Amino acid sequence: MLVLITYDVNTETAAGRKRLHNVAKQCKNYGQRVQNSVFECILDAAKCREVQNKLEGIIDKKKDSLRFYYLGDNYRSKVEHIGAKPGVDIEGTLIL
Amino acid sequence: MLVLITYDVNTETAAGRKRLHNVAKQCKNYGQRVQNSVFECILDAAKCREVQNKLEGIIDKKKDSLRFYYLGDNYRSKVEHIGAKPGVDIEGTLIL
Numbered sequence: 001m002l003v004l005i006t007y008d009v010n011t012e013t014a015a016g017r018k019r020l021h022n023v024a025k026q027c028k029n030y031g032q033r034v035q036n037s038v039f040e041c042i043l044d045a046a047k048c049r050e051v052q053n054k055l056e057g058i059i060d061k062k063k064d065s066l067r068f069y070y071l072g073d074n075y076r077s078k079v080e081h082i083g084a085k086p087g088v089d090i091e092g093t094l095i096l
Numbered sequence: 097m098l099v100l101i102t103y104d105v106n107t108e109t110a111a112g113r114k115r116l117h118n119v120a121k122q123c124k125n126y127g128q129r130v131q132n133s134v135f136e137c138i139l140d141a142a143k144c145r146e147v148q149n150k151l152e153g154i155i156d157k158k159k160d161s162l163r164f165y166y167l168g169d170n171y172r173s174k175v176e177h178i179g180a181k182p183g184v185d186i187e188g189t190l191i192l
Contacts, residue, residue, distance in 0.1 A: 004165060006102065008131040008181070035104040035161060037133065056178055065131060065179035069100060069165060082152055083161035085104070 002075035003048050005039045010063040022058045098171035099144050101135045106159040118154045
């Protein structure tokens with residue numbers, strides 16, 4: 001299924017900037033960056049839980065947030081892109 | 097239906113920062129900010145097209161991007177939030 005991960009990390013401190021770096025780094029292991037703080041990941045339930053646990057362990061829950069959107073298997077018609085940096089479909093073709 | 101709007105606006109210039117401000121301002125007219133560059137909007141097809149046109153008119157397509165995710169009507173089970181600033185359900189209750 002397509003899982004969209006969006007995050008807000010408070011970067012007012014050096015520790016926050018490190019968290020942001022680490023969140024992005026982990027997300028890259030699971031999917032495709034489509035915008036600065038937005039990743040699209042094709043995951044099964046186990047992998048999804050895994051990335052959630054990892055990210056949850058990185059963020060400061062009082063300052064940062066994660067959101068997960070579950071778009072199912074038939075996601076191609078559910079995504080639309082306008083403008084720069086079109087997202088690369090992790091399964092091969094461009095989602096434009 | 098729930099429409100998720102995410103955006104990346106290049107803020108290297110004053111014009112870019114103005115575009116960012118204007119994109120956020122328009123999005124606020126249509127839905128609920130859940131993260132810095134992420135809005136959740138309950139829209140019918142006409143309103144969705146309307147906000148798309150407005151945002152498309154604001155961004156610089158060579159530098160900025162918009163993404164729209166269509167989560168349908170049964171979206172409550174499709175969204176999960178972890179950490180700070182929980183999103184407010186536009187129809188009343190918190191999506192946590």
